Amino acid sequence: MSTDRDRDAEGRARNARPRDALGRPLPYGERGEDRAPEGVVRAPAQSLTEAQALLDAGRPFHAHEVLEDAWKSAPEPERELWRGLAQLAVGLTHAARGNARGAATLLDRGAGTIAPFAAAPPHGIDVRGLAEWARSLAADAAAGRDLDVRPPRLRG
Known part of the structure; x- marks a missing residue:
């Protein structure tokens, strides 16, 4: 078995396997979904x-x-907000994949991470609405109910 790993130009490990729409790895050589380039600094909007x-x-x-890119490049006062938003997206990923336990865990964690920003949410982010959506979906997942995996609105 080879220990070679996919690496980027800086030598950091990167998984170059193609992925489906929900991020699941596909066999090498198959056509996967286009991936968002990593490490891109974007304006919040x-x-x-x-x-x-x-x-x-x-x-x-x-x-x-x-x-995740936004979280890593955000100014310190907003880092936890972006981290929480990334957690919500991962929670939704788990829900769409049928992993109720992972969905409940990440959605609850993300809701708790963004909650402190509800009083003065930056960039028009609907922190209250997102936290309510996440907690509701997490409760459904924990209770074994069918999951409504329609995406939330990030901005109000």
Whole structure:
């Protein structure tokens, strides 16, 4: 078995396997979904617009990658907000994949992470609405109910 790993130009490990719309790895050589490039610094409005378009297209895993870039490049006071938004996208990914336990965990975690921003949400982000959506979907997942995996609206 080879220990070679896919690496980027800087030598960091990167998985170059193609992925489906929900981020599941496909065999090498198959046509997967176009992936959002990693490490891109975007303005907050652009991050939200791109992430919303990916969510609306049924690609929450890919939206997570955009939100993760925003988290990593955000100013310190907003980092936890972007991290929480990325967690919500991962929670939705788990829900869409049928992983109720993972969905409940990540949606609850994301809701708790963004909650402190509800009083003064930046960039028009609907923090209250997102937290309510996430907690409701997490409760459905934890209770074993059918999951409504329609995407939330990031902005009010």
